[in-house]
Amino acid sequence: MVVRKTAIFYLIFGAAALQAQSLKSPDGKFEMNFQLKNGVPFYNLNYQGRPVVEDSKLGIRIFRDGELQFGSEIENKDNKATNLDGNFVKTDEKRDTRNETWNPVLGEKKSYVNHYNELAVTLNQASTDRHIVLKFRLFNDGLGFRYEFPEQENLNYFIIREEDSEIDLPWDAKTWWITGDYDSQEYQPQTTMLSEIPAKWATSFDGNASQTPVKNAVQTPLMLKKEGREPLYINIAEAAVINYPVSNLEVDAANFKFKTHLTPDAQGAKGYIQTPAVSPWRTIIVSPKAEEVLASKMIFNLNEPTHYADTSWIKPVKYMGVWWEMIIGKSQWAYSTAKNVHIGKTDFTKLTPNGNHAANNEKVKSYIDFAAKHGFDALLVEGWNIGWEDWFGHSKEFVFDFITPYPDFNLKMLNDYAHSKGIRLMMHHETSGSATNYERWLKPAFELMNRYGYNSLKTGYVGHIIPRGEHHYSQWTVNHYYRVAEEAAKHKIMVNSHESMRPSGQSRTYPNWIAAEAARGTEFEAFGGNNPEHQTILPFTRWMGGPMDYTPGIFQTKLDYYFPGDKRFVKTTLAKQLALYVVMYSPLQMAADLPENYARHLDAFQFIKDVALDWDDTKILAAEPGDFIHTARKTKGKDEWFVGGITDENARNFTVDFSFLPKGKTYEATVYADGDDADYISNPQSYKIYKKTVTSRSQLPMKLARSGGYAISLKPLKK
8 A cells, every 4th residue: 555645745734734724524523624825725635534635726727718719729727817726815714514304305215414514715816806616515424515606797707628626645546437438438347446547448448329538537426445454435426517517537546646527518618607607516425334435415415405396296117118129139129121211201101111110009018018917107118209210320410309109109099008007108219319409309299298198208318419519428418418307397207318417416406307327237238248246336436426227127137048149148146136126226217128037037026016116214234346235225104124235246145134123023024035056157047035034133144146136025014
């Protein structure tokens, strides 16, 4: 373990530190210090007296007036009259504290505690008479800070060249990361030391429909661990990314340092800011226990409460879908083999069907029957609308109109049939990356959904973003995702976005944006695979900012079942697929496999039918990123609990301690476990189901196969 600078830092800057503004967390374990050094803002963070972040610089670089529009490449790092990164004096300091609880519309607990101490420092640039506010909030689980730009005569409108927020660690750290990118998070996670990231970066990614890797940069949420006798777990992320681009982190491996790198547009601008405005919060969660990192709700606390007056229509959704059969290649989204399709001009009734279109009336009705029989809320149908014949790989602005079905998909009949069975159809809007076209169709598309009783929607953004030159995570496109959520709320529609920006806790403010993909999900099991450790890392990274539509529940894991000789397989046991419904929180959960595969394992399928989606309480029983996670959750409004545990490529033993149960009560536990001979490669469908009577004093040994798991449902026994 290499230690840098710490002693020298305190020796040289000890006197200057006396001038620093100090802020402590409510429990006193954290201390943040802010100071100006020759007019440049710096902060540091200590945990229980130990440095976690050494002096780290803050600042914003901006374009000079007229510079961007003339395409100038002149760098202005030293132009202190332009940039907001130096020549400051402190003119004001305000402190605040808050201790409150709030109830998420959908969440892992019935209520979240929002307890912090706050320091807001006003800085003035004497040479320009411009001022900004640096706001710091220190919680019992870490630090959040952001830039605030008050309305003022000399800082009315500006364009960001780059945000230079730094996080300077005092030591090397084990790091779980994916490569930085402006357009995709669909990468296999890497596990290296921080200092090894540049050497690994070039081989850390594979191809995708839209990718713009950022060299020697990583994405957030980023998970790190200081190893040794006194380990510390650190999670670096961002909260409340609104009217601002998504950020990456540039890696200075030699100095164990990260610096913010914002997603640009085609001109190289990182953000167009009209004051008053604020940046997202930069967040640093720290704990000696991995379980406490997973339990943190700091990112959500840093988002604003919802402005929706009525949220009663926002409900959890358990759904099936006409989807996996297209993913694995059994059927197609497109209706015909036609090319050069022109929406509005082509008569699809005159096209020759390809004979393999999945979203046809009879097939959809059979899915409806199965989903309704087993108590699901909704059925997703992809490929229902015209346009799929000729869009992928082209930069076409007008591909879909989102209101016209294929000839073999009867909108009214199928919705009436679904409603008669007690479920709803879930709408699918693949935009082909053309956000401009989608915005033109939003209102009529949502009115169509209202007319036929749809209340939930899956959007997709496969391909390069249009307007051309924008990225999936640039400021314009970020604002687009919020425009979709806001328009959907007017129509009482819940949104599940795919290929969108990663969540940053905004489900507190926009609770109808109930889930997103924004990571490498189950579909990649058919495209090339996810490693067995993948699901043990995602909750520490992608999941920190909000729920993911991971689409678990694959029972038929080997694809040679459909296509003899096919080498593809889902790297998991069947029992692990059940456990994912507990370990990977989402109020939107899909049973992603084909109905016939569930019909062959109805005893195991029962867990998917029973497991809740919304929770009164959550307990992280044990966790280590990249190795294992064990989680217990209490159903919202019911005295029922569910437990799930997963492991990586290593078989493990774990003893479930039921001390989280209320004392004096007895529960019947239905256990879904790996079979004695289970293995994700040789015998993935080996499982066993048994019942046990348990109390808060019970312990239950579990044996997890390689890439295996277990799931337990707990229901109270009447005395």
